[in-house]
Amino acid sequence: MSSLLVSALRDVVGAAHVLVDADVRATYETDWLGQTHGTTPAVVRPGSAQEVAAVLGVCAAAGVAVVPQGGNTGLVGGSVPRGGAVLLSMQRCSSLSTVDTLSMQVTAGAGVTIEHLQQHARAAGLDFAVDWGARATATVGGAVNTNAGGSRVVRFGTMRAQVMGLQAVFADGSIVTQLEGLPKETAGPHLPSLLVGSEGTLAVVTAARLRLVPWFRATAAALVACDSLVDAVSLLPQLRQLPNLDAVELLMPEALAIACKFLDVRPPVAPSSAGAFVMVDCAAHHDPTDELASLLANERGVLAVGAQRDLLYRIRDHVTIAIGALGVPLKLDVAVPVQHLDRLVRRVTAAVPGDARLVIFGHLAEGNLHVNVLGAGEAAPLLRERVLEAAIELGGTISAEHGIGVAKADWLERLKGPAAYAALRAIKSALDPTNLLNPGVLYPDLPTRHDPQPRFT
């Protein structure tokens, strides 16, 4: 990287926050599971929206693209730098406002981790609803950009439903601050909603005004052993009757076995004893154990409260890491209307080569499957094609909560159809005409005027 560019970036954020050392850069250049690798000439760590705006100005003038990154727990390569782009690490934008108990909202910087946000909300007697295994590292900015989901979507919706407002910096350096958090506002289209799920391609999100929910301290969970996936799906109508239903997760036997083995714990139910497992969780202000127990009275499985429930969550939260410990899997995050889940799994299973290992888990209530295949080898591209094709043909999506990133960018037009894709591309071109922000993500056919190598010499 040219010394002129480095010194211009240092002038903006301070020398300590422009990291050029190869060892330090390396941790930002590969995602946490080692799926995507890239290179960046420099990691820049801005501490405010104004600094982000100034960094974008410097990079635009130098002809260098910018890739924003939060906790680097992405699963589709969307925040891994490509082709010499500057890596904009948002971790220093980590301020947290006092919890507003009147509106049940809080303002969080993009770099605040989900776990820290949850702890902050709980200290005020409230909670942040979006939750998943990578909570200790994943950040608010990443969650906004991917419209993250996780295990509590059945009750509280995805990230989009939590975002009351955003602060963001557009490619031209203009800063939009809409952090008032008005629950009712119909003054034209809602810019924050447009940015949720835009994967850093439309603007750099620097802060979010977020909805909080009651903190339900009384919990009870169950691991239900079903004969088949069809039986698991058919449990849903009765589970939805539970007034305090908080999560309905799916663990296929292989996922349960792998996570238990990784954690070195005895599976709560023998994985081989069922065709599919449903993990149900209830959370309330009063003990929900009896209502859960009576609803599941005729089912096989275990009821888990206290430490046993914690163990169920530990197992569920470790599936990704446990698979990662066995190799780098082909990973696809698809969703279909729940009634088609079984058809999807049959098509996926038929496409997996005999010597590969298929691990499926996910979020049952949303028909969201995490398809992980270890050892797919040369069959991986065809398998990927088959799985994504099946999801679309069954009326579903190729990304339920991980995003499109670079991993599925060549599929976005096919998923959306030409008219919707053209509209989205037009919005991108209007807001970021030179494709400065995260080129290659979502719109692979959009040229970037920013060279892989800086022109600032």
Ligand code: 2HG
């Ligand atoms: C989860 O639900 C995450 O735990 C990760 O979305 C999914 O590893 C995966 O495929």
Ligand code: ZN
């Ligand atoms: Zn998930």
